[in-house]
Amino acid sequence: MIRNAGHEGRGVAVAGLLLLLPALGCSPADDTIGPTDGRFDRADTAGDGIILEGLDGTTCDPATCTEACAALGYPVGTCVDGACSCRPGAPDADGDDDGGGGADGDDDGGADADPDAPLACPPDPGDGCGPSEICGNGSDDNCDGRVDEGCSCVGGEVQSCFAGPPGRRGIGGCVDGTMVCTGFEFGSWGPCEGSLLPEPEVCDGKDNDCNDCVDDLEECRPSVICPTEDHAAPLNWYGLHCDDFYPEGGADCSWAVVAPAGSATTGAESPAAEDTRVYFDISGDYIITVTIVDPYGRTHVCTFVVHVRGQGIRVEMWWNETVSGDSVSDVDLHFHRNRPSSGWFNADDCYYANCVVNPILPWVSYTIAWGYPDSPATACARSRCPNPRLDIDDVEGWGPENVNIDGAHDGDLFRVAVHYYDDDTWDGPADVMVRIYCGGTPRVVYGPARINNVSAGTGEIWRVADIVARGPSGDDCEITSLASGSAYDIRPDASRSGF
Ligand SMILES: [Ca+2]
Ligand SMILES: [Ca+2]
Ligand SMILES: [Ca+2]
Ligand SMILES: [Ca+2]
Structure with a gap:
């Protein structure tokens, strides 16, 4: 017996998979017990999309749950905290189909303390902020937003740098920029320019928040593929193709280019075209942002860097x-x-x-x-x-x-x-x-x-x-x-x- 289902058909997050639940009708009054302590246990009070619900205050009948879910096209129906949870995919060793063998007691898909989290990610490297700045490493060791501040350097010298938390440097979407020593014999470092810093994780095939885990979201099937970086030679055109970023096709793309100092390049040749190109007239790092409006009207933004380097x-x-x-x-x-x-x-x-x-x-x-x-x-x-x-x-x-x-x-x-x-x-x-x-x-x-x-x-x-x-x-x-x-x-x- 299944009642008190989600209010409407919508994508819901379960074990990193997307379910589209049909509208089954419900009474808003029933939708009162929401997630507490990070546990999704009853109705969709928080608007989080969690799932086909069981009977408030009653037990969930596993057989009925499985049958009801099967009728809705989901092969797995599991009782969790008295609620019936429908999922795609085969159940795993512990029957909760979250991809692990242990108990997923809170049924949240693995974002908290689950031993059986569905995403096999290495430990979060952390921000790695320290008490003081270390000179000469291009990192902001003390996380004050400045890199190698107070350090001496020789005027004109160039160094790779990262203006974000040092623990995230070089991980996922986090990319180094460069900084220049201004002055002469006893110079000081100018700002670190062009580094790409952690951003909130979005579903795009990239580790945006630089925690060494791609798309660690409860619900993600990326329709957009966003690269982190690319490489090219100077004095060449570089192709920009919307379908490379939205492989399903049919999206509208627009392009913005931030060129390095000294470049006369002002941007893409046709900034609103699906297929266009940009000319790299000078070496350096070009930061390209593509804004994608998919066929469903959703907007995705992807930023990446192209390192343009000559030889010799x-x-x-x-x-x-x-x-x-x-x-x-x-x-x-x-x-x-x-x-x-x-x-x-x-x-x-x-x-x-x-x-x-x-x-x-x-x-x-x-x-x-x-x-x-x-x-x-x-x-x-x-x-x-x-x-x-x-x-x-x-x-x-x-x-x-x-x-x-x-x-x-x-x-x-x-x-x-x-x-x-x-x-x-x-x-x-x-x-x-x-x-x-x-x-x-x-x-x-x-x-x-x-x-x-x-x-x-x-x-x-x-x-x-x-x-x-x-x-x-x-x-x-x-x-x-x-x-x-x-x-x-x-x-x-x-x-x-x-x-
Ligand atoms: Ca610093
Ligand atoms: Ca430093
Ligand atoms: Ca991530
Ligand atoms: Ca991502």
Whole structure:
């Protein structure tokens, strides 16, 4: 005999499975005994969707319960605390079909102290907050929201970091960001940017709350598949397809992209299209959020990070990041093979006049001959991929301009400089940033360094850094800032004949 059932057909949570109970009709007055002590025992007072109920204050007849559940299409009917509980699936060893062998006395599906919880998850790692900050580990050890606060560092240095509870770092959806040491010889760490922190668990195939357990919810059959992270190469398009995130199809997707500092990418090509793409013009971490409206009108939000990394040694330069408006200026990146006697603007210097392979600037030809073999054409999405190479000569602001060299030999030396070619209609100084990667890892960020222009073609030169290639493929390096004291090395245009 089954009465006093749930008020309406709805999904209910039992042992991590979804039941859709038909409306059986009930008296609200009967629905008075709700979950207490975390125990679901009677009616649906709390609106939690628990289950087909037995008779208030009476016993549940197991045979009747099984029969009634079978009539409703559920193979299992079990009396729990006097209530009849219908479930899909075969009963397990202890007859409660919660997937375990022990007693699931509270019939809550295993979220509390059950020895037979249905989800086989490792122990929660916990937040791991400690009493004091530990320097140099990129973690917020004392959980005050700041990473390596009070720790000294060398200006320009880049470190991986995680701004959330240290115990959850690197687990599930929790992903490191980066932080940069600001200042010069005795710098301090800037904010940790780009890390993905714990979020409330949602049903999406991902461990959102970083407790080392995916979708640990009482009711979850994910219709959305949300990745944690992906990897891609710079100077490439990256496809965004709604069906990858909602495999059933028929959903509407919209896309938001947060690009790293220095990128000119403003977002997806068609932010409201089911299938679109985004261009990665610079290395770094791109945070992509897709908002999915499924065919049933439900909204799901998925955020993940794409780590964009090039190989070899890569130098990126951009300027006047905070300037708005359409005033243009022309700042150039120079990459020298360390021939101190030759000065700049010559065959030892990879720059706009000799180092670009770019079909939209046909008057520029690539004439560098330093003896490094070409990389596969796919490495630069162009017909030819020489080394070193300047990806683009940006003459209208604000960058990025990128120099790459793959396959440098252990011990090869390079020097990086920036020249203010023309302030054009901007008519102001340039505040320039330079970031250097080795083997795909961001190693230093220098700037902003302010340089001035005199007239077209003549402006100040910033000697940025020396690089020593390390390792058999030049994927590692040592970088030395050329700043002295607390000032960058900025000299007049006439200094171009010297190193
Ligand atoms: Ca801290
Ligand atoms: Ca720390
Ligand atoms: Ca989780
Ligand atoms: Ca989840």
